[in-house]
Amino acid sequence: MIRDITLGQFYPGNSWIHRLDARIKIIWTFVYIISLFLIQSFWGYIPVLVTLGLIIGVSGVPLKFILKGLKPIFLIIVFTFTVNMFMTKGTPLIEIGFLTITEEGLYNAAFMGTRLVLLIIGSSLLTLVTKPINLTDGIEKLLSPWQKLGLPAHELAMMMTIALRFIPTLLEETDKIMKAQMARGADFESGNILNRAKSLIPLLVPLFISAFRIAQDLAMAMEARCYRGGSHRTRMNGMKLKKKDGAAVILMLLYLAVVISQAQGLFGRFI
Amino acid sequence: MQIEVKNLTHIYSEGMPYETVALTDISFEIDKGEFVGIIGHTGSGKSTLIQHLNGLIKPKSGSILIDGVDITGKDVKMRDIRRQIGLVFQYPEYQLFEETVHKDVAFGPLNLGLTQEEADNRVVEAIRLVGLSYDEIADRSPFELSGGQKRRVAIAGVIAMKPQILILDEPTAGLDPKAHGDILQMIERIHEVQQNSIILVSHNMGDIAKLADKVLVMDRGKLALTGTPAEVFRQSDLLESLGLGLPPATFMMRVLESKGIQVSTDILTIEGAEEELYRILTRGKN
Numbered sequence: 001m002i003r004d005i006t007l008g009q010f011y012p013g014n015s016w017i018h019r020l021d022a023r024i025k026i027i028w029t030f031v032y033i034i035s036l037f038l039i040q041s042f043w044g045y046i047p048v049l050v051t052l053g054l055i056i057g058v059s060g061v062p063l064k065f066i067l068k069g070l071k072p073i074f075l076i077i078v079f080t081f082t083v084n085m086f087m088t089k090g091t092p093l094i095e096i097g098f099l100t101i102t103e104e105g106l107y108n109a110a111f112m113g114t115r116l117v118l119l120i121i122g123s124s125l126l127t128l129v130t131k132p133i134n135l136t137d138g139i140e141k142l143l144s145p146w147q148k149l150g151l152p153a154h155e156l157a158m159m160m161t162i163a164l165r166f167i168p169t170l171l172e173e174t175d176k177i178m179k180a181q182m183a184r185g186a187d188f189e190s191g192n193i194l195n196r197a198k199s200l201i202p203l204l205v206p207l208f209i210s211a212f213r214i215a216q217d218l219a220m221a222m223e224a225r226c227y228r229g230g231s232h233r234t235r236m237n238g239m240k241l242k243k244k245d246g247a248a249v250i251l252m253l254l255y256l257a258v259v260i261s262q263a264q265g266l267f268g269r270f271i
Numbered sequence: 272m273q274i275e276v277k278n279l280t281h282i283y284s285e286g287m288p289y290e291t292v293a294l295t296d297i298s299f300e301i302d303k304g305e306f307v308g309i310i311g312h313t314g315s316g317k318s319t320l321i322q323h324l325n326g327l328i329k330p331k332s333g334s335i336l337i338d339g340v341d342i343t344g345k346d347v348k349m350r351d352i353r354r355q356i357g358l359v360f361q362y363p364e365y366q367l368f369e370e371t372v373h374k375d376v377a378f379g380p381l382n383l384g385l386t387q388e389e390a391d392n393r394v395v396e397a398i399r400l401v402g403l404s405y406d407e408i409a410d411r412s413p414f415e416l417s418g419g420q421k422r423r424v425a426i427a428g429v430i431a432m433k434p435q436i437l438i439l440d441e442p443t444a445g446l447d448p449k450a451h452g453d454i455l456q457m458i459e460r461i462h463e464v465q466q467n468s469i470i471l472v473s474h475n476m477g478d479i480a481k482l483a484d485k486v487l488v489m490d491r492g493k494l495a496l497t498g499t500p501a502e503v504f505r506q507s508d509l510l511e512s513l514g515l516g517l518p519p520a521t522f523m524m525r526v527l528e529s530k531g532i533q534v535s536t537d538i539l540t541i542e543g544a545e546e547e548l549y550r551i552l553t554r555g556k557n
Contacts, residue, residue, distance in 0.1 A: 065287075179327045180366040183358040184428060185350060185382025202378065205368035209414075 009069075011128045017059040018129050021245045022138030028252050029126045035259040036115055036122075047258045048118060052125075059129045069124045070117065077116050084109035132164040141239055155229050162218070170211060177206045273468055274301040274324065274436065279333035281319055293319040295492045297333070301436075301468055301485070308479035308500070309472045311489030312514040317472050318361070320489065321438045324470070325356040337436075354383055357434030361441050363425035367413040372398070372424050375413050379432040390431075397431035398424070400464060402457050419450035423457070430461055437461065438470040443478070455482070480504060480518035480539035488513065501537050520544040 017025075032048075039045060056063060070077075090104030127135065140157030147153045178188065181202045188199055279297040284290050294316050301307050311317050322328045323335060326342050326349055334341050342352050360366070369375035373394055380390040398405045401423040408416070413424055422442070430437065439458065443451045455478055462469050473479055479486060479500065486503040488496035490513045496503055504510070504521050517525065520543060524536045534551055538544050 176360065177366055179322065180358075180360045180363065182327060182349075183325060183353060183360070184366075184379035185353050185432065186378075187382070202366075202368045206365055210365060 009127065010131055011059075011061045011065060013060050013129070015058055015060045015129070016244065017055060019244070020248055021239060021241055022130050022134040023141055023239065024241075024245045024248045024252075025126055025130055026135070026138050026142060028248065029123055031252055031256055032122045033119060035256060036119055038259055038263045039115075040263055042111065042114075044259065044262050045114060045118070047255065047262065051255050052118065052122060055125065059125070061125070061128050066121055066124065066128065069128075070120060073120060077113055080116055081109045081113045084112050133161065136161040136164065137235075137239060152229075154233065158229055166214065169214065170207070173210050173214075174203065174207055177203055177210070273303045273305075273338060275336040276300070276324075277334045277336070279320075279323060279335065280331045281323065281328065282331050283319075285331070293492055294323075294330075297494050299487060299494060299497055301470070303435075303468060304466060305468050306462060306482055306484045307468070307470045308483030308486045309470060309489060310474070310476065310479055310486060310515055311495075314491075315489040315513075316492040317489050318440060319492075321358065321440060321470065321472060324436075324438060325358050326352045327358070350383065354432065355434055356436045356438065357429040357432055359426050359429050359437070359439045359442060361444055362422075363429075363442075364413075364418065364421035366428075367421060367425055370412060371410050372413050372416075373409040375424065376428045376431050379428050383432060393431045393433065394427075397427040400430060400457075400461055401427045402453065402460075403427070419446060419453065422446070422450075422454070426454075426457070430465065433465060434467060436468045436470065437465075438472075440472045441474065442471070443473070443475065458482070476504070476516055476518040477520070477540075480521065488515070500539050504539060505537070 032051075036048065039048070056066065085101055085105045085108075086099050088102055088105035088108045090102035092100050093103050093106065094101045130138075136157045139160065140153050143151060143153035143156065182188070186199060186202055188196070188203070190196075191199065277298050279294055280292075281294040282290060282292050297320065309317050309320070319328065323330055324337075326347070330343055334343055336342075337352070337355060340347065367375050369378065373391075376394045376397055377387075377390045380393045381387070385393070394409075395405050398408065403420065403423055408420070408424070413421060416424065426439075426442065442458065443454050446454065458469065458471065459482065461467070471479070471482065483500055486496075486498060486500050487494060488503060488510070495513060496506060496509065500518075504517055507517055507521075507525065510517065516522070518539055520538050520541050521536065523544060524534050524538045524547065527534050528536055532551065534547055538547050
């Protein structure tokens with residue numbers, strides 16, 4: 001049950017996209033996110049959809065798997081859609097009491113909703129096709145220029161690595177404790193909100209104790225191996241950019257050019 | 272019979288890239304009051320199997336009948352299953368959460384819908400049964416107890432529910448030899464007092480040989496072998512190929528036999544070995 005969460009999960013594979021340098025993928029994702037905010041009309045989504053479709057196709061991650069990741073944020077999407085629908089002023093379409101749905105509102109709602117969905121799919125794709133360890137290595141490398149200004153890049157990356165590393169461990173721990181308490185007759189599923197919150201105590205207390213124990217053990221193990229963060233640490237597998245990374249950068253620039261020129265209305269005369 | 276498992280199959284994360292078949296076509300029966308041992312290599316599906324027995328995991332296919340009622344059915348109340356079948360997980364001390372030992376042990380009975388008074392009585396009984404002093408321990412926080420004591424309190428939390436079938440998943444893992452012996456004695460005592468069926472999952476062949484009436488051997492999600500301890504431990508080659516060993520006493524007898532000494536190799540316990548050796552050593556003298 002609890003193991004089925006897909007957001008932020010890695011989908012094992014060996015596609016062209018999986019093998020790209022993590023740094024390139026992170027930059028790509030940033031460019032993608034920014035590009036979504038440059039788009040002004042529905043036409044602008046066409047290059048985005050085509051690109052996203054291509055990436056998903058090449059990566060070999062099943063679409064069903066990606067859409068599953070949307071489930072937890074479904075409420076946010078619905079909320080955005082509703083607020084936009086009712087709160088935009090313009091030509092009234094339907095009036096229900098004091099609420100008015102305007103033509104502009106409907107358009108805005110659909111537009112924002114699409115943006116949100118694309119935003120989430122795009123960014124979840126990054127973690128789906130990049131091993132967590134490569135991801136944090138990439139972040140560290142990308143942040144390292146700022147190290148001279150006092151930014152603790154290595155420590156930040158290490159913290160992220162550890163946090164990511166312990167997501168499955170803590171999920172497993174939760175699953176185990178939940179089952180143990182269910183075997184003692186605990187009920188996590190029925191009752192009103194207050195009762196349900198109360199029923200979480202037998203789960204949360206042991207979980208916190210476990211988390212602290214795990215953290216302490218890890219700290220001790222790192223200490224025992226003389227871990228000192230930051231300077232003078234080298235890597236066994238250094239990150240080297242390859243030809244395909246260059247190709248990915250060129251594709252990224254092409255994509256950006258298409259989106260910007262569309263936003264500037266340069267294609268206006270063709271459509 | 273009390274438990275009847277028929278053609279049980281389970282697959283983890285079906286349809287996902289991590290899909291693994293955990294159990295394939297498992298069938299066995301357990302009679303009322305029987306003491307059953309389950310052995311198998313790490314990852315052979317023992318834990319998955321026992322979680323099926325009290326409805327924590329639903330099987331992909333197959334059925335589990337408890338006193339003739341199929342617990343995989345939709346209209347079965349989970350509370351009724353949990354009343355009948357108690358499950359003690361590995362390292363059960365990690366499930367303790369209450370402020371006092373008394374409250375923690377009372378958690379299960381109260382969840383079954385017993386009154387506070389009934390629950391209190393059961394707590395006193397259960398704590399005594401696991402070999403702890405109720406007066407000394409009841410009002411202390413479970414977190415300030417020693418490892419062995421914590422585990423007893425956690426087990427008391429399950430036996431206070433008075434299950435007719437008690438399942439224990441490696442109850443002695445990570446304990447020192449003395450605590451190990453104490454826990455085993457405690458299990459025997461619970462079996463005697465509550466007259467329940469016990470299913471014990473263990474890596475310790477000696478314990479299984481000593482306690483069990485029947486042994487289930489698991490291998491890669493399949494039931495490799497079933498029988499009495501004597502029948503199972505006779506198959507030493509098969510057990511070895513599954514990464515399992517023999518009880519120490521049986522192993523010693525086999526070594527003696529291979530050295531040309533004529534001993535019975537059906538010995539399972541230290542006491543049995545002692546008798547057999549005494550017989551061999553005094554044979555010539557009488």
